[in-house]
Amino acid sequence: MQLQRLYQLPNCSLLVQGLSDASLGNSQCLTIVTRVECGFPGLQPALRGGKDFLVQLTAVVSAYAQGMISGLPRPQSAISRELVQLRSLARDRHQLISTENGGQVVLELNSLQLFDLLDAIDQLVADPLALPDLQVSFAPLPRRHVPPLVPLPQRAAAPAMGLAGLAIAAAAFFALPIPEIKPPKENLPQTEQTAETPNNNPPATTTPPADSPEITDTAALEAAVRASRAAIATAWDNNPQYEPSRTEEYRVSATATGQIVGYRTEDSQANIQQTPLASLLKPLPAGDRQPLADLRVVFEPSPNGGSLEVSPWDGY
Secondary structure, eight states, rough: OOOEEEEETTTEEEEEEEEEEEEGTOOEEEEEEEEEEEEEETTTEEEEEOOOHHHHHHHHHHHHHHHHHHHHHOOOOHHHHHSSSEEEEEESEEEEEEETEHHEEEEEHHHHHHHHHHHHHHHHHOOTTBTTTTTOOOOOOOOOOOOOOOOOHHHHHHHHHHHHHHHHHHHHHHOOOOOOOOOOOOOOOOOOOOOOOOSSSSSSSSSOOOOOOOOOOHHHHHHHHHHHHHHHHHHHOOTOOOOOOOOSEEEEEEEOOOEEEEEEOTTTTOOOOGGGGHHOOOOOOOTTOOEEEEEEEEEOOOOOEEEEEEEEEOOO
């Protein structure tokens, strides 16, 4: 039974006529092509052929359209076959050539007509009742057909500049004079010089201003004792190397806020510079006559590294 399939689009029509294969068991499926006609409104004549023409038309138009969409034109072998050829004339003009019975039909298509032809071919390939063995093959474009993203002169510029720089550096290196090698000088005896090192350690005895009044109020004296004990304990924590080997007693003058302004000791063997008191000493400025507390500070040895006692020198 004679069958035909017509794929009609605004700018292209594709007509396929043929027969069904009774062995497939579907009398409505067109499997044997007898005639193909492809026409475009306003262009004459229409392209005609058989199954070979249809197969080549499908392959050439698909490959050409892939090149247009991707921006990577396909090689000539993909868009030029024995019966069908497709060439680009301009940005929106395409030349479709069909060879039939030794003669050629040349049509100039615009992009709308070309893509309507592609749409008609897609409908034919997707039609389950027409040519089930007709397929459109897709293959990646060989790398040799892909133009480089960076032109060759730009790619060669960096290595060329590197080689030029290396050559210039080598020439400059060889132009340098050979350094003169001098024999080593004999070692001369050096005269030892002993520089006096200033002694920044605080003195063993400092005296507060003699005319500073003494704190006698019990509450103020207790506050001075607490503040002084806290300051000395903190300084001792920062200097854990100090561990008294015996009881050391110092007479200390401190302000109500615990600032150590003077100290002295009657023990000739005591080394106050090693105690936390040395780092806390801050004498009063000249003319400052604020009240001072007269305190007794005792460092005693203990298994835990030493103990601290702070109390008024004459008691409460």
